[in-house]
Amino acid sequence: MFAFASCCSNNVVQVKEIIDGDVYKYYSEGEWKTSSSGKSVSIVNPTTRKTQYKVQACTQEEVNKVMETAKFAQKTWAKTPLWKRAELLHKAAAILKEHKAPIAECLVKEIAKPAKDAVTEVVRSGDLVSYCAEEGVRILGEGKYLMPDSFPGNERTKYCLTSKIPLGVVLAIPPFNYPVNLAVSKIAPALIAGNSLVLKPPTQGAVAALHMVHCFHLAGFPKGLISCITGKGSEIGDFLTMHPGVNCISFTGGDTGISISKKAGMVPLQMELGGKDACLILEDADLDLAAANIVKGGFSYSGQRCTAVKVVLVMESVADALVEKVKAKVAKLTVGPPEDDSDITPVVSESSANFIEGLVLDAKQKGATFCQEYKREGNLIWPLMLDHVQPEMRIAWEEPFGPVLPVIRINSIEEGIHHCNASNFGLQGCVFTKDINKAMVISDAMETGTVQINSAPARGPDHFPFQGLRDSGIGSQGVTNSIIMMTKVKSIVINLPTPSYSMG
Numbered sequence: 370m371f372a373f374a375s376c377c378s379n380n381v382v383q384v385k386e387i388i389d390g391d392v393y394k395y396y397s398e399g400e401w402k403t404s405s406s407g408k409s410v411s412i413v414n415p416t417t418r419k420t421q422y423k424v425q426a427c428t429q430e431e432v433n434k435v436m437e438t439a440k441f442a443q444k445t446w447a448k449t450p451l452w453k454r455a456e457l458l459h460k461a462a463a464i465l466k467e468h469k470a471p472i473a474e475c476l477v478k479e480i481a482k483p484a485k486d487a488v489t490e491v492v493r494s495g496d497l498v499s500y501c502a503e504e505g506v507r508i509l510g511e512g513k514y515l516m517p518d519s520f521p522g523n524e525r526t527k528y529c530l531t532s533k534i535p536l537g538v539v540l541a542i543p544p545f546n547y548p549v550n551l552a553v554s555k556i557a558p559a560l561i562a563g564n565s566l567v568l569k570p571p572t573q574g575a576v577a578a579l580h581m582v583h584c585f586h587l588a589g590f591p592k593g594l595i596s597c598i599t600g601k602g603s604e605i606g607d608f609l610t611m612h613p614g615v616n617c618i619s620f621t622g623g624d625t626g627i628s629i630s631k632k633a634g635m636v637p638l639q640m641e642l643g644g645k646d647a648c649l650i651l652e653d654a655d656l657d658l659a660a661a662n663i664v665k666g667g668f669s670y671s672g673q674r675c676t677a678v679k680v681v682l683v684m685e686s687v688a689d690a691l692v693e694k695v696k697a698k699v700a701k702l703t704v705g706p707p708e709d710d711s712d713i714t715p716v717v718s719e720s721s722a723n724f725i726e727g728l729v730l731d732a733k734q735k736g737a738t739f740c741q742e743y744k745r746e747g748n749l750i751w752p753l754m755l756d757h758v759q760p761e762m763r764i765a766w767e768e769p770f771g772p773v774l775p776v777i778r779i780n781s782i783e784e785g786i787h788h789c790n791a792s793n794f795g796l797q798g799c800v801f802t803k804d805i806n807k808a809m810v811i812s813d814a815m816e817t818g819t820v821q822i823n824s825a826p827a828r829g830p831d832h833f834p835f836q837g838l839r840d841s842g843i844g845s846q847g848v849t850n851s852i853i854m855m856t857k858v859k860s861i862v863i864n865l866p867t868p869s870y871s872m873g
């Protein structure tokens with residue numbers, strides 16, 4: 370087993386090949402390389418607010434080279450038996466899980482993910498890669514055979530054989546909050562489907578992603594099949610997403626995805642974007658269950674999850690009781706550094722903290738009730754619930770991506786559904802009630818990709834379909850849907866001179 374580059378402690382042997390001095394290399398043609406740009410991008414530790422790591426700022430020429438080798442490598446990979454593709458993915462998954470500790474350490478330092486959650490993300494990612502390998506063997510291992518005479522006017526003179534073939538080069542762009550899990554959720558489906566893969570990791574989270582790529586490197590994938598280009602998305606992003614060598618883009622992030630969808634060429638897009646997941650509390654709800662889910666759903670990873678509970682819509686008659694229960698649980702949340710497994714850790718950047726603060730001050734100025742004192746130290750924002758939020762407040766509609774939760778009191782279920790459906794987002798929603806019939810009617814009415822009944826929104830488990838409506842995305846994630854989305858259908862029709870029924 371190789372010694373992994375531990376991301377911060379100095380007493381672990383660095384994996385020489387992936388770092389050059391204090392700058393992590395990028396990955397191209399099966400090798401770790403130093404960019405000719407001579408420039409690097411600093412990754413600031415959200416907790417210390419000091420530079421923690423540096424990665425290469427790759428050039429457009431290096432992108433061109435990566436695309437060229439990806440295209441070449443894909444041709445051979447597409448002719449690699451499914452079982453062999455799956456075998457390599459299982460190997461990468463095992464190596465990833467073997468090295469969960471050093472990779473998790475990167476997550477702690479780059480994105481202030483609580484230590485335990487960081488390990489969970491890496492293990493979950495290994496499980497996703499393996500599940501994808503198995504699912505790919507199953508669904509790509511079978512095609513469809515169609516008879517002509519099921520359509521009027523036809524005799525059985527044509528046999529149609531259809532199968533799923535790869536798209537070519539898949540460009541994967543994950544966000545900072547799951548730089549490993551939301552990378553492999555694109556990488557594994559792309560590879561099992563016979564595609565090659567170019568990864569552009571988020572700057573915050575890039576070193577964790579590079580270590581993850583190293584696990585695929587060590588698994589022995591063909592050279593050039595997987596590449597990892599680093600650099601600020603704002604600098605190299607457009608060149609990547611508009612590159613003629615790209616045959617598919619799988620993106621997860623914010624509004625950036627909307628602008629990418631307007632620039633990308635004629636390629637399939639998989640976009641998982643922002644959310645304003647609403648939590649609807651009915652009068653008959655189990656308020657203890659609801660409060661527990663609101664706190665877990667709204668404040669895990671300091672609210673930096675697209676599936677976080679982002680607005681509570683509670684019937685007025687039970688609002689006081691619910692708010693008190695949530696307040697009591699919020700008071701028990703620990704606040705501090707990710708190394709201590711604190712529940713609330715610093716948000717990813719100063720700009721993010723400033724954005725969150727802006728929403729808080731706007732709500733204060735427009736009369737929201739603060740259930741806790743607003744407190745911030747650097748990027749660390751103490752958990753805050755705002756009661757009596759009104760529609761004219763920005764936080765009623767905008768996504769804080771932080772530990773701040775608005776509560777809107779409603780007088781009817783229709784009012785709650787209206788607010789949910791008036792949002793630009795449509796990722797997930799949840800409803801708490803003991804009446805399953807009401808829950809189903811409300812679920813039908815909520816215009817979101819997923820509705821959770823009696824639990825907080827969540828993407829996992831990772832084989833469930835995961836999709837956003839409106840500004841929350843294009844297409845659907847989840848293992849099966851991602852594999853299928855990264856293929857296209859090929860038909861071969863055998864034409865016979867005379868009808869044959871030999872095939873039954």
Ligand SMILES: NC(=O)C1=CN([C@@H]2O[C@H](COP(=O)(O)OP(=O)(O)OC[C@H]3O[C@@H](n4cnc5c(N)ncnc54)[C@H](OP(=O)(O)O)[C@@H]3O)[C@@H](O)[C@H]2O)C=CC1
Pocket residue numbers: 542543544545546547569570571572573600601602603605606607609610621622623624625626629641642643644674675768770796837841842
């Ligand atoms: N629906 C979902 O599943 C998820 C949605 N999100 C949403 O994403 C936002 C937070 O994540 P965040 O990472 O900040 O999102 P961003 O949209 O800022 O960044 C997402 C990714 O896009 C890259 N990027 C930035 N600019 C470009 C560009 N012009 N072309 C190509 N790529 C580019 C970023 O690189 P770089 O870091 O170098 O800028 C990053 O890797 C929130 O709105 C959140 O709701 C986040 C996670 C999951």
Ligand SMILES: O=C(O)[C@H](O)COP(=O)(O)O
Pocket residue numbers: 546547621673674675676826827828829
């Ligand atoms: O993008 C995100 O924030 C993730 O998709 C959320 O995943 P989770 O619900 O499993 O935390």
